[in-house]
Amino acid sequence: MTVSLPTLRHPTAYDMQRALLHGPQLSPRGYRHLQVAPLSGAIGAEVTGLDLAGLDDRTMTEIATALADHLVLVFPDQGLAPGNQIAFARRLGPVKPWPYASPMGGFPELTELVSGPADIHNFGGGWHTDSSTFPQPPAYTVLQCIEGPPAGGDTSFANQVLAWETLPQEVREGLDGLRLIHATSKGFGDHARSTGSGDVTTTPVVVPAEHEGLESSHPVARTHPVTGRKALYVNAGFAARFDGWSAEQSQPLLDALAAHGGIPEFTCRVRWRPGTLVVWDNRCCLHYAHNDYAGQRRVMRRAVVEGEIPV
Amino acid sequence: MPGYVSTFQYQSAICHAPQFAPRTYEHFTVNPVTGALGAEVEGIDLRTASDAAIAELEQALVDHIALMIRDQSFEPAEQIAFANRLGRAFPWPFARQMDGYPEITELLQEPADKYAFGGTWHSDSCNFEKPPKYTMLHCVECPPVGGDTGFSNQYLAWESLDPALRAELENVHTVASAELGYGTGSQDAEVLANTATPVTYTPDAAHETVHPLARTHPVTGRKALYTCDSFTARFEGKTQEESLPLLRKLWAHAITPEFTCRLRWKPGSLAIWDNRCCMHYAHSDYPGHRRLMRRIVVEGERPV
Numbered sequence: 001m002t003v004s005l006p007t008l009r010h011p012t013a014y015d016m017q018r019a020l021l022h023g024p025q026l027s028p029r030g031y032r033h034l035q036v037a038p039l040s041g042a043i044g045a046e047v048t049g050l051d052l053a054g055l056d057d058r059t060m061t062e063i064a065t066a067l068a069d070h071l072v073l074v075f076p077d078q079g080l081a082p083g084n085q086i087a088f089a090r091r092l093g094p095v096k097p098w099p100y101a102s103p104m105g106g107f108p109e110l111t112e113l114v115s116g117p118a119d120i121h122n123f124g125g126g127w128h129t130d131s132s133t134f135p136q137p138p139a140y141t142v143l144q145c146i147e148g149p150p151a152g153g154d155t156s157f158a159n160q161v162l163a164w165e166t167l168p169q170e171v172r173e174g175l176d177g178l179r180l181i182h183a184t185s186k187g188f189g190d191h192a193r194s195t196g197s198g199d200v201t202t203t204p205v206v207v208p209a210e211h212e213g214l215e216s217s218h219p220v221a222r223t224h225p226v227t228g229r230k231a232l233y234v235n236a237g238f239a240a241r242f243d244g245w246s247a248e249q250s251q252p253l254l255d256a257l258a259a260h261g262g263i264p265e266f267t268c269r270v271r272w273r274p275g276t277l278v279v280w281d282n283r284c285c286l287h288y289a290h291n292d293y294a295g296q297r298r299v300m301r302r303a304v305v306e307g308e309i310p311v
Numbered sequence: 312m313p314g315y316v317s318t319f320q321y322q323s324a325i326c327h328a329p330q331f332a333p334r335t336y337e338h339f340t341v342n343p344v345t346g347a348l349g350a351e352v353e354g355i356d357l358r359t360a361s362d363a364a365i366a367e368l369e370q371a372l373v374d375h376i377a378l379m380i381r382d383q384s385f386e387p388a389e390q391i392a393f394a395n396r397l398g399r400a401f402p403w404p405f406a407r408q409m410d411g412y413p414e415i416t417e418l419l420q421e422p423a424d425k426y427a428f429g430g431t432w433h434s435d436s437c438n439f440e441k442p443p444k445y446t447m448l449h450c451v452e453c454p455p456v457g458g459d460t461g462f463s464n465q466y467l468a469w470e471s472l473d474p475a476l477r478a479e480l481e482n483v484h485t486v487a488s489a490e491l492g493y494g495t496g497s498q499d500a501e502v503l504a505n506t507a508t509p510v511t512y513t514p515d516a517a518h519e520t521v522h523p524l525a526r527t528h529p530v531t532g533r534k535a536l537y538t539c540d541s542f543t544a545r546f547e548g549k550t551q552e553e554s555l556p557l558l559r560k561l562w563a564h565a566i567t568p569e570f571t572c573r574l575r576w577k578p579g580s581l582a583i584w585d586n587r588c589c590m591h592y593a594h595s596d597y598p599g600h601r602r603l604m605r606r607i608v609v610e611g612e613r614p615v
Contacts, residue, residue, distance in 0.1 A: 020598050025456065041457030041596025151330060152346030156568060257564075264461055265596045269573045270345070292569045293347030294325045 005242065006174030006247065008256040019165040020265070022033050025067040028088070035064055037252070043159035044268035045070040050275060053084040060091050067140075072280040073158045075080040079275035080144060082107045082301065089303040092279070093170035097174040098131070098304055099207050100188065112146075115153075115298040116202040125290035127158065127262050128237030129282045130304060132182040134217050139307030141292065142279050143300055147150040151291030158266045160231040160288040164221055166262070167232070175220045180233070184214040186207060189239050217243050218310040224284050225308055231284035232261055233310060261286055272300075283307060324470040325569070329374040336483055337362035341371055343606040348464040348589060349572030350375040357581065365396050372445070373530050377462040377584040379574045385410045385449055385581070390607060397445055397583075398609040401497050403436070405439070405489065405510050409605070418448070419519075420458075420602040427595030428508050432463065433541040434586045435608060438487040438520050444611030447583045448604045450576045459599030460582065461573045465535035465589045468565045469525055471534075474583045483524045484547040485538050485558075488515040522614045523549050524561075528587050528611055535588040536565055537614060565590060589609060 020026065028045070035049045047066065050059060058190045067073055080088065086109045089095045097108040104110040113123045131137045143155075164172070177252055188207050207214075220242075222233035236258040241250040270278060280287060312349035330343045330350075339355035352371065355364060357380065371378060382397075385393070391414045394400035403414040409415040418428045436442045448460075469477070524546075540562050545554035573594075575581060584591060 020596055026597065027452075038456045040459060040594070041454075041598075066429055149331075149346070151343040154345060229377060264594050286358055288568055290345070292325055293331075294346070295331065 003038065005245065005253045006171045008171055008253065008260060013276065019162045021092070029065075030185075031062050032052055033062050034066060036070070037195065038070065039074070039270070040268035042266050042268060043070065043157050044072040044270060046074045046076065048076065050075075052088045053080055054076050055088070055091070064092070064112050065075060067279060067281055071159055071161075071285045072278065074270050075279075076273065077275050078144065078277040080110055082110055085142060085144055085176050085277070085301060086105065086110060086303055088277075089140070089305050092140050092272075093305040093307070095303055095305055098178045098302070099208050099211065101203055102206075104301065109303050112203070113300040113302055113303045115293070117295050117297055119177045121203050122289055122291035123205075124155075124287070125291045126237050127258065127286045127288045128187070128235040129233070129286055130217065132233070132235060132238045132282075133184040133187065133214050133216055135280045136309050137218075137307055138282055138304035140279055140281055140305040140306065142303045144277040145212070145274055146273055146299040146301055148272050148298045148300075149293040149296040152272050152290065153298050154269050154290045156267050156269045156288045156290065157280060159284070160261060160266075160286060161227075161229050161284050162266045163232040163261045163263070164230050166263075172221070178220045179217045179243035181218050181236040181240045182218060182235075184211055184238070185236045186240045198223070215240065222283060227284075229284070232257065233283075234258065234261060236279065248249055248273070262288075283310070322357055324467045334370075334374065336367055336557065337373060340417075341375065343375060344574065345572040347353050347467060347572060348376040348463055348572050349574060351574075352378050352380040353382070356379065357387065358389050369397065372385065372583060372585055375576065376464060376589045377572065377582065379576075380581045381577065382613075383449065383581045384579060385478075385605075387415055390447070390449055390581075390605060391415065394447060394609055398611070400607050401443075401578050401610050403606070403608055404515065406508060407511070414607055416606045417508070418604040418606055420597075420600075421507040421599040422599045422601055424507055425598075427593050428510075429591070429593035430595045431462075431539070431541045432562070432590045432592045433539040434465075434590050436489075437522065437539065437586070438489045438518070438536065438542045440520055441613050442611055443608035445583055445604065445609040446586060447581060447609070448606050450578055450580045450604055452578060452601055453576045453604040454457055454600035454602060455598040457594065457600065458602050459572055459573050459575050459594045461592040461594065462584060463592075464570045465537065465564050465565060465588050465590060466528075466533050467529075467570045468536040468567070469534050471567075471570075472564065477525075479526055484521050485524050485543045486521055486545050486547055486610040487491050488519045488544050489542065491542060491544060491585070519544070526587060526614045531588075533588070536561065538562065538565070539590055566592075589615070
C-alpha cells in the first residue's frame with residue numbers, strides 16, 4: 001500500500017498543451033460515412049448526415065471509431081422512436097434496464113428523465129460518470145432529447161484521459177494501482193438526501209433493496225479496453241474513499257482530483273434540441289447536467305449500454 | 312458558508328433573469344445561449360448603427376451580460392469609434408499597444424505558445440481604481456475548433472449565496488492587485504513573459520485597490536459578487552491566510568456551472584461583456600493553432 005496519498009498541484013499550461021496535442025480533436029481523421037465536426041479542442045463532436053434508425057454495418061463501425069476518438073458524439077435531428085433508440089444502443093453492446101427509476105411504459109430498457117417546471121433539483125447535476133457504483137458500470141449512455149427549454153439544460157462533458165495525462169508524473173505514480181470505493185449511498189443515499197442532490201421530484205430515484213449499501217472498488221486510473229489509454233476514473237458524485245483509507249483521509253485528494261477533472265480545458269458543452277441524441281463513453285469522460293432552466297419542462301430518454309469490469 | 316449552493320437559491324435567482332423571457336429588439340436579433348447569461352446577436356453592422364440601435368445594444372448587454380455579435384468587419388479605427396460610443400476606450404497599460412491604435416491590444420497566440428492570455432476565471436483589471444465596465448474582443452483569426460470563452464453571471468453568484476452569509480458579507484471589502492497575476496512572484500511570470508503577447512510587468516502591478524465584495528451595478532441596481540483569484544489578495548483588514556479559506560469557497564461558488572455559458576468564436580465575431588457583473592475564462596485548448604483577437608476596454612465607474 002502507498003505510504004501517503006499524493007498531493008496535487010494545478011497542471012501547468014505545458015502539461016495541458018502536451019496532452020491536447022496528441023488528442024484527435026484538433027486533427028480529426030477523415031470519415032467515409034460520417035460528417036464529424038469537433039466541438040472543442042478537448043472532447044466531443046457533432047455528427048451529421050445520417051439516420052441512426054437505418055445504419056449499415058460499415059457506418060456503425062465508423063461511429064464506434066468516432067466514439068473512441070471523440071468520447072462524446074452528438075447526433076442532431078434524430079427523433080428516434082423508443083424502439084429505434086433501444087435498437088441503436090444495442091449495436092454498441094448489451095442494453096439492460098436501469099434499476100433505480102421506473103422504466104418507460106412498454107420499454108423497460110428506457111428511463112424517461114423528466115424535469116417538471118416546479119422541480120428544484122435536476123437529474124445528473126454535478127460532475128459524475130453513470131453508475132460507477134456497479135461492479136460493471138455502463139460503457140455508454142445513449143440520451144435523446146424529447147422536449148426541452150429554448151435555452152438552458154445543456155450537458156457538459158470532461159475528457160478524463162486528458163485529466164489523467166495532465167497530472168504531474170509523481171501524482172500519476174502515486175495513484176497508479178490505487179483503488180477507489182464508489183458508493184451508492186454517496187450518490188443516492190442519505191448523503192445525497194442531506195445535500196439535496198438526490199432529491200429529484202419528477203423523476204424519483206429509488207434505490208432497490210438489493211442495491212442498498214452497494215459499493216464497488218475500481219482502479220483510480222482505468223485503462224480503456226479499445227484505446228488502451230488510461231483515464232482518471234474518479235467522480236465526486238459517487239467517490240466515497242480510497243480503498244484502504246478512511247473517508248476523512250481520502251477527502252482532500254478526492255476534492256483536488258474532482259476539481260482537476262473539471263478543468264475547463266478538458267470540456268465541451270452540448271446544447272440540446274428536441275430530437276438530438278448524444279452517446280458518450282462513461283469509461284473516459286465525466287458529464288454534468290446544467291440545472292439552469294427553472295420553471296420549464298424537460299424530457300429526456302436514456303438507455304445505458306453495459307460495460308466491462310474496470311481494469 | 313454552506314457546504315454546497317442551495318439549488319433553491321439559484322433556481323429562484325435564475326427564474327428572474329431575462330434569459331428566459333428575452334425582450335423583442337428592433338434593430339437586431341438576440342438568441343440566449345443558456346439559462347444564466349449570454350446571447351448571440353445577428354443582423355447589425357456596428358460601423359453604421361444608429362444611436363437608437365446602440366442604445367438598444369446597451370439594453371441587450373444589461374439583459375444578457377455577454378453578447379457574441381456575429382459578422383463584424385471592423386478596421387481598427389472603426390472598432391475604436393464603436394467603443395467610444397459606449398464610453399471612453401482607454402489604452403491598457405500591461406501589454407504592448409497596436410501600432411497607431413493605442414486603445415487596441417492585440418492578443419496573439421502563436422501555434423507554439425504554451426500560455427493563453429486570460430486563462431483563469433477573472434473580471435478584467437479589477438485591480439484598477441476604475442476597472443473597465445466593458446471589454447470587447449474582435450476575432451481576426453481563430454482555430455477551427457477550440458479557444459471558446461466562458462462567462463459566469465456574478466449576480467446569480469451573489470443572489471444564490473446563503474442569505475445569512477450574504478448579510479455577513481454585504482459590507483465587506485477586498486484588496487486587489489495585479490501582483491498575483493502579472494507580478495514577478497506570479498507562478499506564470501515566466502510563461503507570461505515568453506508568449507506572442509507578453510504581459511509587461513510594471514511597478515504599477517503591485518498597486519493595491521480596495522473594492523466592495525458585493526458590487527452594485529449602476530444600471531440595474533443589482534448586486535454582483537466581485538472577486539477572483541487572479542486579482543483578489545485578501546479581505547480588507549484581514550491577512551491573506553485568514554482570508555483564503557472563505558475566498559476559495561467564494562471563487563469555487565462563483566463558477567458553478569449553472570451560472571455560466573460558453574461562446575464559440577468565428578472570424579469577424581465581436582464579443583462584448585460587462586465586467587461589473589460577470590467573469591470570463593479563455594479556454595486554452597488549441598495548441599498548434601494561431602489565434603488573433605483585438606481587445607478594447609471601456610472605462611467604468613469606481614465600484615460601489
